[in-house]
Amino acid sequence: MVSYIWFFLILIGILFSLFTGKLDIINDSILTNGQEALDLMLSILPIIVLWTGIMKIAEDSGLLNKFAKLVEPILSKLFPTVPKDNKALGFIASNIAANMMGLGSAATPFGLKAMSELQKINDKKDTASVPMITFLVLNTAGVTIVPTTVLALRIAHGSANPSEIILPGVIATFCSSIGGLLLDYFIRKRGNNK
Amino acid sequence: MNTLSKIVIPIFVVFVIFYGFKKKINIYDSFLNGAKEGLMISFNIFPSIIAMVFAINIFLDSNFVYEVLAFFKPILQMFNIPLEIMPMAILRPISGTATLAIMNDIFIKYGPDSYIGRLASVLQGCTDTTIYVLALYFSSIGIKKIRYSLGVGLFADLVGITVGFLITMLFF
Numbered sequence: 001m002v003s004y005i006w007f008f009l010i011l012i013g014i015l016f017s018l019f020t021g022k023l024d025i026i027n028d029s030i031l032t033n034g035q036e037a038l039d040l041m042l043s044i045l046p047i048i049v050l051w052t053g054i055m056k057i058a059e060d061s062g063l064l065n066k067f068a069k070l071v072e073p074i075l076s077k078l079f080p081t082v083p084k085d086n087k088a089l090g091f092i093a094s095n096i097a098a099n100m101m102g103l104g105s106a107a108t109p110f111g112l113k114a115m116s117e118l119q120k121i122n123d124k125k126d127t128a129s130v131p132m133i134t135f136l137v138l139n140t141a142g143v144t145i146v147p148t149t150v151l152a153l154r155i156a157h158g159s160a161n162p163s164e165i166i167l168p169g170v171i172a173t174f175c176s177s178i179g180g181l182l183l184d185y186f187i188r189k190r191g192n193n194k
Numbered sequence: 195m196n197t198l199s200k201i202v203i204p205i206f207v208v209f210v211i212f213y214g215f216k217k218k219i220n221i222y223d224s225f226l227n228g229a230k231e232g233l234m235i236s237f238n239i240f241p242s243i244i245a246m247v248f249a250i251n252i253f254l255d256s257n258f259v260y261e262v263l264a265f266f267k268p269i270l271q272m273f274n275i276p277l278e279i280m281p282m283a284i285l286r287p288i289s290g291t292a293t294l295a296i297m298n299d300i301f302i303k304y305g306p307d308s309y310i311g312r313l314a315s316v317l318q319g320c321t322d323t324t325i326y327v328l329a330l331y332f333s334s335i336g337i338k339k340i341r342y343s344l345g346v347g348l349f350a351d352l353v354g355i356t357v358g359f360l361i362t363m364l365f366f
Contacts, residue, residue, distance in 0.1 A: 029251045037243050057219070061216075112334050119336075126339060132343070136343050144322075147315075161200070165316050176351065
């Protein structure tokens with residue numbers, strides 16, 4: 001999928017500038033690209049390193065676990081077909097907690113473990129089960145409280161108030177989760193809770 | 195509202211460190227271990243950042259967006275939506291790195307505190323890359339029939355992006 005996007009972005013860009021006769025701009029762009037990518041990387045690197053450090057403290061002290069325990073009762077309502085003591089719920093909770101704290105890449109391992117636990121209780125192994133889909137909706141719409149890379153980049157570009165976008169972001173992402181879960185719920189209802 | 199946004203991170207940091215201290219774990223060592231992981235994560239995403247900045251820059255510098263999508267400009271203007279944000283709204287569910295590169299471009303051109311800069315920030319933070327997550331998670335356990343998951347995931351993104359637009363207009 002990303003391969004296609006990558007291909008078409010480059011193809012459209014180069015063909016279009018061929019037709020409009022702006023190939024020298026593209027030439028410059030290709031040659032100066034690396035520097036811009038490096039600048040981008042350097043501006044987000046410190047905050048990623050700092051934040052994963054802070055979050056490691058939360059993990060080692062059991063705070064992340066505690067939070068996961070806190071949301072588990074809500075989760076068992078969202079996943080009525082998953083047994084309450086199933087490991088999947090714990091992994092889902094950890095995944096959501098890590099996403100909230102802006103640790104996208106730390107959230108992925110939890111997500112993969114949750115999926116393989118859900119697969120164990122799935123009847124048709126090649127077909128997505130209802131709890132899997134609910135989990136994916138929760139995950140992709142995921143509420144992010146600290147969008148680390150966005151903050152880092154705003155700071156790097158000299159924003160007067162880098163964190164002013166946190167609250168609007170939380171509201172938008174919250175609405176997105178609710179919207180996704182509602183649609184998921186209605187589809188499940190129509191499918192007779194299968 | 196503004197103070198609330200400013201206070202979230204400091205409070206969180208104090209709370210995490212205090213909790214770790216109270217639990218008598220070696221917070222300094224924990225921090226260093228985590229930071230090392232963060233460094234590895236950064237190195238691992240660097241190739242995809244190079245790849246995406248490369249593609250996005252060629253795409254944006256060709257002016258394709260401005261000249262072809264200019265067709266939609268009157269409609270977008272009615273809703274006070276800047277044209278330059280559209281590639282970001284469209285690519286958001288597909289590639290987080292691609293939209294990161296576009297956001298970087300917008301920050302360079304207009305600054306992070308411009309209307310479009312804030313809009314880009316909110317959009318980047320408000321949803322995850324649905325298609326990527328879907329592909330990764332389902333392929334990891336061998337699911338072939340994904341049923342209605344893509345539809346619901348994209349719907350959630352649409353809600354998030356729409357609310358992102360509205361809320362940026364209201365807030366700033």
